[in-house]
Amino acid sequence: MEKDVKILAIESSCDETAAAVVVNGRKVLSNVIASQIDIHTKFGGVVPEVASRKHIEAITPVVQEALSEANLTLNDIDAVGVTYGPGLVGALLVGVQYAKGLSYAISKPLIGVNHIEGHISANFIQYKDLKPPFVCLVVSGGHTFIVYMKDYGDFEVMGQTRDDAAGEAFDKVARAIGLGYPGGPKIDKISKQGNAEAITFPRANFHEKDCLDFSFSGIKSAVLNYLNKKKMKNEEVNEADVAASFQKAVVDVLVDNALKACEIKRVDRIAIAGGVASNSTLRTCMIEKGKEKGIDVLFPDTILCTDNAAMIGSAAYYEFLKKKNAPLELNAIPNLKLGQR
Template identity: 50%
Template sequence: MIILGIESSCDETAAAVVEDRTRILSSVVASQVDVHHRYGGVVPELASRMHVEAIIPVVDEAIQKAGISLDQINGVAATRGPGLIGALLVGFSFAKAFAHARNLPLAGVNHLEAHIYSLFLMDDPPALPLITLVVSGGHTNIYYVASKTQFELMGQTRDDAAGEAFDKVSKMLDLGYPGGPVIEKLARTASPNIQFPRSLLEKNSFDFSFSGLKSAVARFIHEQKISSPKDKARVAASFQAAVIDVLGTKLIQAAQARNCPRIGISGGVSANQTFAQALRERAGKEGIRVFAPPASLCGDNAAMIAARGSVMIEQGDLCIHEHDVFSRNKI
């Protein structure tokens, strides 16, 4: 089965062609980072307009790179949510029209479930069950994945997502957007010798909270009048260390609570190699193996949408004309 996947939940317009659930024939992503960089974050109205401009060229390129004809496509999968409503509407509406015109089944995919599926596109995918962290600019959620259709939410952020905290701290330090890559790069040049708080919340809770950490960093920058590159690097390293510590603690606790020897990380922040390596070292001491997708599958992409949509189409979990997009998470 060959599935065309379409993703437009935030600031990337993406299309991909996936065969038999796991074989990526093509994956094309048109990023808007250069446009939103000047504003220090994603501007929803601009994102929507740019999706309109990019959607047809990106889909055309994905089909051409896959080396297939339109007649070979067996189904369409598109992100239905969560995400920015205007951005979602562009990709989902296009997918509806494409599927209707070609008389193809359409799956409306949950973006977070798709991030979990990015792990199954790896050359060495994890077995199930699996504890998975979906960590990005919009979400920081822990799931117990019992099967490829059963996702139990164990914990989530109560305020800022981890990626959002990276972006905000980067803005405080005048480092630019997106914050994750620039903070990781700068942090490599300094020691994390500032003791920022780690919010672990209630005992046995798998929820997260990064607002206190963000506020502590803001106070430190203001009180210490941080301005030199050296001092900014110290703040970046110490902030990143605090986030990594909390993420690792919660993930390992969740795995131990379910007696699960496997942890998966996905979403944009999982591309942070400092985080991935620290988690592998820490989890390894507990006999837990960590799985992380390649960088090309960490961020928003349509291959993961097509992979999740393939299963939905096979099971008859299809969209009808009345279905619409949604902004908040439903799993």
């Protein structure tokens, strides 16, 4: 019987300080997250310098808690995995430097992980039998991609946003409506009280053949223009209707392009990943439309949709198997592309 591989993973790309212990890329022994949402809410969004300082304060106790929950010591760990991009450079550096120090101190391999690849790998934790190939829709505050996963660590980007990420658009519209930060969950909640057909907001469509790219800045601008016109006319704004109509416009494009990707690649399975994957309307619409086309739709649990270290541990495991260890010169790459090494 082959020896189990235990990865200690660290994630600090934005405003969550996280550490986890993952066995063989699928079994989570611990998944500890220290969130900074309450801190950044008063600023209306993540302040990079504040995030970095909080990571420094939290990272040691978070790693210790992850090991304690897993009932392991550093001597039991086979490798240290860490997010090295994309993300906020200061935040990334905290995790990267800490992981490098641990790796050196315990003489175990260091594995650098792409944050987006981590989000995709969250589905391997949720679905133990899931194997490539499949299509994945990655939707979060900083990223919107349609990816064809050919094999572990082997990706083809089929579509991506040309401006705002979907989650970024949610945050900006929520701020404009007056809902506050974080925008995604707040819009999802209030939309349940609104009429998604009340207002018609634009959907960006590109004329290139089989183009699966996204653009959400136009939808965002349309919402802002709508709100400004209402204000100028001194007319009342139904916040729930605005939120529901905006959300539907975003979800429609996400669902259509993702399912089109499945048709192009002739696969009958699509996995959803990233923070926006928790959105209830996206889940409902994707499942309904997928069922119509005979496509199986997979979603991780909510805790695996947000930034977490378990997903990084899963991705690191498959890099470990390929012996793709990182040097101790590993640095943070804030604009790291999917597939870039």
